[in-house]
Amino acid sequence: MADRYIEPVTADLRERWGSFAFTPAWEEKAKAAIARYPDGRQKSAVMALLDYAQRQVGEETNTQGWLPIPVMEYVAAYLDMPVIRVVEVATFYTMYNLVPVGRFHVQVCGTTPCWLRGSDEVMETCKKRGMKKGHTTEDGLWTLTEVECMGNCASAPMVQINDDNYEDLTGERLDVVLDALAAGKSPKAGTQEPGRHTVEPVGGPTTLTAMVDANHDYRGEW
Amino acid sequence: MPTVKVDGQEIEVPAGATVLQACELAGKEIPRFCYHERLSIAGNCRMCLVEVKPGPPKPQASCALPATEGQEIRTDSEMVKKAREGVMEFLLINHPLDCPICDQGGECDLQDQSMAYGRGATRYDENKRAVTEKYMGPLIKTTMTRCIHCTRCVRFSEEIAGVDEIGALYRGENMQITTYLEHAAKHELSANVIDLCPVGALTSRPYAFEARPWELKKTLGIDVMDAMGANIRIDSRGREVLRALPRVNDDVNEEWLSDKSRYAVDGLTRRRLDKVWIRKPKKNGQGKLEAATWDEAFKKIKAVKPGKDIAAVYGDLLDCETMFAAKALLGAMGSTLIEGRQTGMTYDTSNLAAVNFNTTLAEIENADAVLIVGSQIRHEAPLLNVRLRKAVKRGAKVFIVGPEWETTYPATFLGNDLGVLNSLSADVTDAFGKAERPAIIVGGAALGRGALGKALALAKEWNVVREGWNGFNSLHFSASRMGGLMLGLAQKGGMADLVAAKPKVLLALGADEVDFTQFPDALKVFIGHHGDKGAHAADIILPAAAYTEKAGTYVNIEGRVQRSEKAVFAPGDAREDWTILRALADALGVKVGFDSFDQLRAAMFANTPALANEGLADLGGELPAGGGDASGIIEAYPVADFYLTNAICRASPTMQRCSAELLHGEPLAEAAE
Numbered sequence: 029m030a031d032r033y034i035e036p037v038t039a040d041l042r043e044r045w046g047s048f049a050f051t052p053a054w055e056e057k058a059k060a061a062i063a064r065y066p067d068g069r070q071k072s073a074v075m076a077l078l079d080y081a082q083r084q085v086g087e088e089t090n091t092q093g094w095l096p097i098p099v100m101e102y103v104a105a106y107l108d109m110p111v112i113r114v115v116e117v118a119t120f121y122t123m124y125n126l127v128p129v130g131r132f133h134v135q136v137c138g139t140t141p142c143w144l145r146g147s148d149e150v151m152e153t154c155k156k157r158g159m160k161k162g163h164t165t166e167d168g169l170w171t172l173t174e175v176e177c178m179g180n181c182a183s184a185p186m187v188q189i190n191d192d193n194y195e196d197l198t199g200e201r202l203d204v205v206l207d208a209l210a211a212g213k214s215p216k217a218g219t220q221e222p223g224r225h226t227v228e229p230v231g232g233p234t235t236l237t238a239m240v241d242a243n244h245d246y247r248g249e250w
Numbered sequence: 251m252p253t254v255k256v257d258g259q260e261i262e263v264p265a266g267a268t269v270l271q272a273c274e275l276a277g278k279e280i281p282r283f284c285y286h287e288r289l290s291i292a293g294n295c296r297m298c299l300v301e302v303k304p305g306p307p308k309p310q311a312s313c314a315l316p317a318t319e320g321q322e323i324r325t326d327s328e329m330v331k332k333a334r335e336g337v338m339e340f341l342l343i344n345h346p347l348d349c350p351i352c353d354q355g356g357e358c359d360l361q362d363q364s365m366a367y368g369r370g371a372t373r374y375d376e377n378k379r380a381v382t383e384k385y386m387g388p389l390i391k392t393t394m395t396r397c398i399h400c401t402r403c404v405r406f407s408e409e410i411a412g413v414d415e416i417g418a419l420y421r422g423e424n425m426q427i428t429t430y431l432e433h434a435a436k437h438e439l440s441a442n443v444i445d446l447c448p449v450g451a452l453t454s455r456p457y458a459f460e461a462r463p464w465e466l467k468k469t470l471g472i473d474v475m476d477a478m479g480a481n482i483r484i485d486s487r488g489r490e491v492l493r494a495l496p497r498v499n500d501d502v503n504e505e506w507l508s509d510k511s512r513y514a515v516d517g518l519t520r521r522r523l524d525k526v527w528i529r530k531p532k533k534n535g536q537g538k539l540e541a542a543t544w545d546e547a548f549k550k551i552k553a554v555k556p557g558k559d560i561a562a563v564y565g566d567l568l569d570c571e572t573m574f575a576a577k578a579l580l581g582a583m584g585s586t587l588i589e590g591r592q593t594g595m596t597y598d599t600s601n602l603a604a605v606n607f608n609t610t611l612a613e614i615e616n617a618d619a620v621l622i623v624g625s626q627i628r629h630e631a632p633l634l635n636v637r638l639r640k641a642v643k644r645g646a647k648v649f650i651v652g653p654e655w656e657t658t659y660p661a662t663f664l665g666n667d668l669g670v671l672n673s674l675s676a677d678v679t680d681a682f683g684k685a686e687r688p689a690i691i692v693g694g695a696a697l698g699r700g701a702l703g704k705a706l707a708l709a710k711e712w713n714v715v716r717e718g719w720n721g722f723n724s725l726h727f728s729a730s731r732m733g734g735l736m737l738g739l740a741q742k743g744g745m746a747d748l749v750a751a752k753p754k755v756l757l758a759l760g761a762d763e764v765d766f767t768q769f770p771d772a773l774k775v776f777i778g779h780h781g782d783k784g785a786h787a788a789d790i791i792l793p794a795a796a797y798t799e800k801a802g803t804y805v806n807i808e809g810r811v812q813r814s815e816k817a818v819f820a821p822g823d824a825r826e827d828w829t830i831l832r833a834l835a836d837a838l839g840v841k842v843g844f845d846s847f848d849q850l851r852a853a854m855f856a857n858t859p860a861l862a863n864e865g866l867a868d869l870g871g872e873l874p875a876g877g878g879d880a881s882g883i884i885e886a887y888p889v890a891d892f893y894l895t896n897a898i899c900r901a902s903p904t905m906q907r908c909s910a911e912l913l914h915g916e917p918l919a920e921a922a923e
Contacts, residue, residue, distance in 0.1 A: 032420060037431060097431065110414030112430040119419040 031162050032119065035127045037097045045085075045098040050106075054080045058106070071109045074117055078103055078124055091168070092133040092190055094125035122175065129171040130164040132209055135188040138174045141181035146198065150185050153199040157206065169210060182227040183219050192217035196224065252319040257326050269312035269323055270298050278325045281334060281363045283341075283448045284400035285313035288504065290409060295341070295400050297363065299333040300325050309333040331367075338368040341398050344379040344423070345449070352396065354450030356463040360398065381426055386416075387434025388907045389441045389509055391458050397451035399425050403443035410506070412639045412658025413437040427451070436912050437658070438632035438892060441509045445495065456513055456904045457493050461485075466492060469817035472804045473511040474567040474729035474797045475896070478611070478633045479806025480507055484515075484798050484817040491515045491798050491818055501612050502806065508632040510893060510905065515798070517902030521781045523793035524822025539791065544823075547775075547790050548837035554754050554773050556838070561587035561753035564739065565760030565778065566728035566896055569802025569814070570861055572794075572827035573734050574854040575842065576759055579831050582840035587748050589741045590734040592763040593888070595698035596744035599735050602869040604706060604876075605697075606732065607807040608720040609689050610866065615640045617721065619685035621678070621708070622650045623671065623701055625693020626887040628658070630727040631807070647681045652695055652884045668696060668880040671704050682712045689721035690714060697724060699882040706876020715873060722873055725807060727889060729797075732805040736867065737858055758784050759827065760794070762897050777830055779820070780897035793824035796898060800826045801847070803854075809867040811860070 035041065050058055061076035078095060081103055086093025095118050104111040118124045125133070134154055138147050151174070158165050159172035180186040183195035187202065194205050194217060201220040208215040224230060238244040253262050254269075256276035263272040268291070273280050283295035293314035300312045301324040309329055317323075324330060342364060349355045381394040399418065404427065407416045415429050415436070429435055435443075444452050466485040473480040473494065480503035482494045494515050496507035528542040528550060560583050562576045573590075580588055599605055609617065614637050627635045635658060642648055642659035650657070653666045664670050664678070682688045690712075692705045706722070714721030726732065734740065741747035748756075749768045756769050760778035766787035776788030779796040799820040803813050820826065828850055835842045844850040855862035860869070893909035894900050910916040 032424070034419075110408075110430075112414050112417035115430065116417045116419060120421045 032122070032126055034115070034119070035094075035096060041096055042098055045096040048081070048085075048096075048099045048102050050080065051084060054084045062107070070107050071113070074103065074107055074109070074114060075121070077106065078114070078118055082124060089128070091131050092125065092129045092171070094128050128164065131169050132189050132206075133171045133173065134159065134206075135173045135175045135178075137176070137178050137180070137184070137186050137188075139177040141177070142185035145184040147185040149199045150187060150197050150202055153202045153206075170206075180227075183221070183224075195219045195227075196221035252317055252321070254317050254319075254321040254323055256323045263317050267317045269300060269302060269310070269315040269317050269321070272317040272321075273300065273312060273323060273325055280312055280325065281367050282313060283359060283363075283398060284402060286402055286405075286446065288410065289402060289405040289446075292401050292405065295398065296337045297334065297341070297367075299330060299337065301327050301329045334367040335369045338364055339373070342368070342372065343374050344395075345398060346378060346395050348396070348450075352393070352450035353391075353453040353458055354396075354447075358450060359448035379423060384426070384428045385432040385434070386429050386452070387436070387440065388904065388911055389455055389513060390435060390444060391453045391455035392451060393453070394426060394428075394451055396449050397427050398449055399427070400448055401427075402446040402448070403427060403452060406443055406446055407435070407437075407440075410442075410636055410639075411437050411439050416443070434912055438508050438510070438628055439506055439636065441512050442496075442506050445505070454493065456516055461487050461492050467817070469798075469815050470497065471798060471817060472729075472802075472812045472814035473507070474804065475511040475514055475899070476508065476631055476633075477726045477729050477731055477807045478503060478631055479729065479804055479810055479812050480511055480633060481812070482507065482511065486798070486817045489818050489821065491518050501610070502810065502812075503633050504636070506633060506636060509908065510632075510895070510899060513904045513908070514896075514899045514902045516904050517780070517898040517900070518796055518798060519821075520903070521897075521901040522821050522824070523779060523781050523785060523791055524820075524824050525793060526823060527785075527788075527791040529789045544792075544833070547792060548834060550790060551755060551773065551775060551834065552837050552839075556583065556753070556755040556773075558584035559751070559754040560585045560757065561589075561748045561751060561755070561772075562757040562759060563592060563745070563748065563761045563764055564588065564590040564730060564734060565592070565758075565762060565784070566590075566730055567797055567898070568730040568734075568760055568827070569797070569800065569804055570730075570733040570737060570858075571800075571802055571847070571850055571854060572759060572831070573730065573737055573739055574857065575828040575831040575844075575850060576757060577737060577739060577857075578842040578844070578853065579757075579835050579838075579840070582835060582842050583838065585753075587741065587751050587753060588739045589745055589748055590728070590730060590739060590761075591744050592761050593698075594745040594765075595694070596742075596746070597697045597700070597702045598874070599740045601874045602735055602809075603872070604702065604722070604874050605724040605726075605735060606809045606869050607691075607723040607725060608715075608869075609723050610808045611637055613719075614638065614689060614723075615644070617641045617685075617687050617689040618644075618646045619681045619688045620646055620648045620691065621682070621689070622648065622652070622661075622691045623693060623705055624652045624668070624696025624699070624884050624887070625650075625691060625725050626652070626655045626695075626889060627691075627693075627725075628655065629887065629889040629892040630693060631725060634725070634807075647685075649678050649681070652693070653886060655887075666884045668699060668701050668704075668882045668884065671701065671708065671880045674708075685712075687719050687721065688712050688714045689723060691723045691725050693725045694727060694888045695884045695886075696880075698888075699880070699884070700878070701880040701882075703876040703878040704880035706873055707878070709873060710875065723807075727895075729804055729806075732807060732809055733803065733861075736805055736809075736860055736869075737854075758788065760784065760897070777827060778897070779824065780901050782897035782900060784897070792830050793820070793822065794827040794830055795820040795824055799824075800828075803851075803861055805861070805867065809860075809869050811864050811867050813864060 061073040062070045065072040082093040104114040159170045164171040186195040196219045205215045282298045284292045298312045299309035303322040384392045469484040471484040473482045481497040481499040485493045498505045527539040530537040639659045648661040709722045756772040758776045762782045762784040774788045775790045776784045777792045798817045801816045860867040893905040899905040
């Protein structure tokens, strides 16, 4: 968090991104996002448009995507709003990347529940592959970020990689996931605990057991 | 009108008032940082917490809470005291303890309020947050580590200035205030954020480390950099004016001041004329100026024996007293050749209502359709631009005739051909037909091209003068213009009349914009304070006082008579202008009828009674009928360089730097620190 910064605007950056424009596919989505708001309130669509722009940048660079300043300027012009207001939004939300990221953006949760359940080991596994917090590996594959709680405390520890969560991790399980990703496969998202589907109690339910097979009215037993 | 109880005292407050305003009405002081009367409510500093019943059992931010019937507000309870101490402690966690080296020291809201409402000792021994320096241009010095995130500067630039350039990036503890990509703040009111900043995060760059507020002598003055007559406080130490700050006057400048008015004061100590100079004759071309005495200079003027062949031209920065003294002197000599429209501009001045800003600055906010003819408002009257922006926010439509400029509100440009006034398009006529409070503003670029008559005709057609509303305005940009016109100091043909009269002596009273080559045979006597264009062309230079160095009467564009006081003494041999003219009268052997400043003022009031009372002068009379067709192309506006419009600005290093960097895009030359 604290080390978020805006990529410096150089002539090269302007050259590379100065002519950015939505592709027809993203443009259609952008128009739909703007259409959700009343006339003259098109600025409200800024978050959606920044996301689309980031994704399009991702497609063009074969990475997770980020928001160079010229792209933010494009979005500002698209929505007829001051650039500084767009930059404010982009810098506020951590899901907008302000600097280039790799093919996979590995966001390791380090908040207390994940930490107690072994996020240190998860972090170590990442670091063994050459990842460094806030940096992209030289092969352009991985970007590592430590983030705060992502709301998966019941299946801690977890990482979010691009748009998917991988939960119930250990060092080995994360290795499997990362290997699969590096090989171009799509590993199963969600919990990595064998036999677990989502965040149900491990080893079978301990409460509301009577409701497992059929509905049961507990109210008489209160 | 809800009735609330503040600390047991029952008061009635206006509908829509906030709890904070209710407390103020009851005479209770509520500490605050983010709340400002002229900005939108943010509610993010939490310093204004009070206890309110009914409501949740916790302190509430009074700035953002509407006062409602039957509220019981306490500002003196234990809960409020603890809340204030707590908020103050949090604010101070990341605020550096650098008051001894901070320019805000002594006039800092945080300092004052921590003394009044803080705990007195710190319990915090962790590392403090540090924030990288930001660049905000040649006027604003930043020390962002001191920022407490009140966002007043952000709201000012968005709401008042209308130039969205300051923003709050990142979030939470890492929030940082910055301009977009650290570009310089580029508008005419940018330095007002310095006054708004409650801490020392944004301070004045030219004034950095100059003085402490308690060392300064404060004098009430009137600004002369434009014709708005902004109320200023002149802060001086010894013989030097160190800064000019706005005073609150809701009728004129609210509490804003343009950057030029604020920062041109460092020009007051540079390129000053502090000696009498006489040009020695030379066969070819101009001779050299040589220092002389007053006596020699007066003798030389007397030797010309001007008789009634004497003329005067007055500059943009003059006070009414000087102009009247000149009028009296010329009158005693038998001449009436005095003119102030230095560049040769002419327009009919027989009816002052036609050349006045009749709507008044405060009222123009209520206009609902505005036609601006030939004025770059942002450069000619930045404070008026703020008012127009307010009008547009309330729904006014603005149409502009003239070359395009960057407005801070939606406006329609009708092209730069004045001829467009003869056949206005349907949307303009529709807007004015429907408008309840239509206004026309005729600027300098149009006045000089004879568009006044057509504008008056349009005023009649659209009936802009109606019950309780006068929508016809002329916009000048010389502080001396309305005063001069009220004193009757204008020729029908403008400067051309003076040229045609071929005067033997031409008195140039701080006149720097005149083309003096039009007067090859005249003895040119420059009475002024800066060695600028006027002094360059002069044969005799008599050093005079600048606006901070003399008491004076000024009339702003709306005909508001205001008086300015003397802050410092003029340097060297320089004298107050009227004394020079009085002495000249003696030298020429005529009587002007006054021997002291008080007598001069009395004579001036007798001559022009409207100047006797401060406040809006009654310029009387209906608008003249006007008529005729407008024609001509406005190639450019009269103010070519906003930061260098008069001799004081041109002498000011700060203004030169602003001009170079902000208008001409030269990179900042800064010594390594």
